[in-house]
Amino acid sequence: MKVHVDMEKCQHYGQCVFEADDVFSLGDDGKLVYKADVDDSRRSDVESAVDVCPMQAITVE
Amino acid sequence: MKVLIVGAGLAGLRSAESLRGVGFAGEITIVGEEPHFPYNRPPLSKDALANGLTIADLEFKRRESIADVTWIFNDSAISTDYQKQNVLLDSGRLESFDVLVAATGIRPRRLKVPGAEKSKFSLRNFMEAQELRASMLGARKMVIVGAGFIGCEIAATARKLGIDVAVVAADPEPMFRPLGAEFGRAMRRRHEAHDVSFHMDAKIAGYLGGDSATGVSLESGEEILGDLVVEAIGSLPNTEWLAGGELDLQDGVLVDSSMRATAPSDLSVYAVGDVARYAFDLFDSTPRRIEHWNLPTETGRRAGKSIAHFLTTGEVLAEPVNFVPSFWSDQYDDNLQSFGILGIADSIKVVEGDLMGDCVVEYLRGDNVVGVVGVNTSAKLAPYRKRFQEIN
Structure with missing residues (x-):
């Protein structure tokens, strides 16, 4: 599946990191880093990350 | 079914x-x-007030x-x-x-004091945000009753719009109940640096003005004036x-x-x-x-x-509650973020930075860390949630 984060919206809260830390992480500078191509087996956790994003900035295809 | x-x-x-x-x-x-x-x-006290978001932006x-x-x-x-x-x-x-x-x-909990009936606002839903924004756009000065997170966020947004702000609250410091006196005082100083005035330990006696509120009077006799009043005194x-x-x-x-x-x-x-x-x-x-x-x-x-x-x-699901409460708050350029239950702590410990700048603050009950708050340090808070799920 394809993961996309709208970096215009993202405020780097890192709530997504707690749902799927193999997909989302915060760098030392506090900025969000994420994987765009993710195995379908991770769908449930990635959808949880979509849910908890305060800015609703994450989309999954 | x-x-x-x-x-x-x-x-x-x-x-x-x-x-x-x-x-x-x-x-x-x-x-x-x-x-x-x-x-x-959450954007209702920030972006929606400052920039007038539509419901489609928020859904x-x-x-x-x-x-x-x-x-x-x-x-x-x-x-x-x-x-x-x-x-x-x-x-x-x-x-x-x-x-x-x-x-x-x-x-929202509302004040039960006598006086004017109009130009009084509260903020919980989209309609209230629209009404408050419309009133703020024509205001030079506003009074915010309550110094919790919502009150402080509205204050920061109002300053961004160039509106003078007076905060009136019963607590000794802003965000007193979640953050405690020491951190609350530091947050007050951040707001004061943006020219917000605070009237703490204050009891509201009534609303000033005839039809529309022109401020509030305190039990001390003091009068705090503004073109509108927002109540943010809990829920x-x-x-x-x-x-x-x-x-x-x-x-x-x-x-x-x-x-x-x-x-x-x-x-x-x-x-x-x-x-x-x-x-x-x-x-x-x-x-x-x-x-x-x-x-x-x-x-x-x-x-x-x-x-x-x-x-x-036919049976009740028996799984313990493993949720770690989490919130954030944006005030000016500062981003506060928290994990855990701050209210049960009996002391705090600044483990990084200082309370007036970027920092990480632990909230302790005895020797146990039961909560953490960071200002502009979200990346450093990540390990705490896992810790809460393991040790408490």
Whole structure:
């Protein structure tokens, strides 16, 4: 599946990191880093990350 | 089999999605008092006030799986008949249920003092945000009653719009109850650096002005003037419609770890989101009603799973509550973020930076870290949530 984060919206809260830390992480500078191509087996956790994003900035295809 | 969800906010939405996610194929009806699908409330005190967002900007994406849910808008629950298993709505409509989910959230607590009736605002829903913004755009000075997170966020937004701000509150420091005196004082200084004036330990005697409020008078005799007044003095859980049964409604709806209402009989009533009170098992066994961002999602998910489990096995899902409360707040260019339950701590420890700058602050109960707050340090807070899930 394809993961996309709208970096215009993202405020780097890192709530997504707690749902799927193999997909989302915060760098030392506090900025969000994420994987765009993710195995379908991770769908449930990635959808949880979509849910908890305060800015609703994450989309999954 | 019909699940009736009363409340069309985030917790109601997540409950419905969770029910479908675990394979519940029965009927789902959601009743909401506003004319809107579930939307994101945190921006109401920030972006929506500063920039005038539309409801389309705020609406949550709704999953395909809940496309067949029946939505009833502009209606609210008045009373519940637990024997006949139905809820009376304000419109006169009766909605039956096999399982009832209370997701009615909270409403702003209002001041009960005499005086002017207009130019007084509160902020919880989209309409209130629109009304407040319209009034703020014509204002030179405003009074904010209450110095919690909402009050402080409104203050920061107002300063961004060039409005003079006076904050009046009963507590000794802003955000006193969650953050404590020391951190609260530091937050006050950040606001004072943006020219917000504070009147703390103050008791409001009444509203000034004739028809429209022109400020508030304090019991000390002092008068604080402004073109409008916003009340941000906390909230009350919307539980009146559940009265008359066996539920414990002392402060929200008391539920167990499956989000099922605690009652002598089998009532098949669940509560989720801000209206639910339950024990956070990672911390202690005292039921608490906590209004933090992630909990409507956590409790909604749990309720969906529990309901499906009960309907298929006839047994209550026994899983401890492993939610770690989390919130954030944006004030000026500062981003506060927190994990844990700050209110149960008896001391704080600054473990990085200092309270006036970027920092990480631990909240301790005895020797145990039970909460953490960071200012502009979200990346450093990540390990704490895992820690809470392991040690407390």
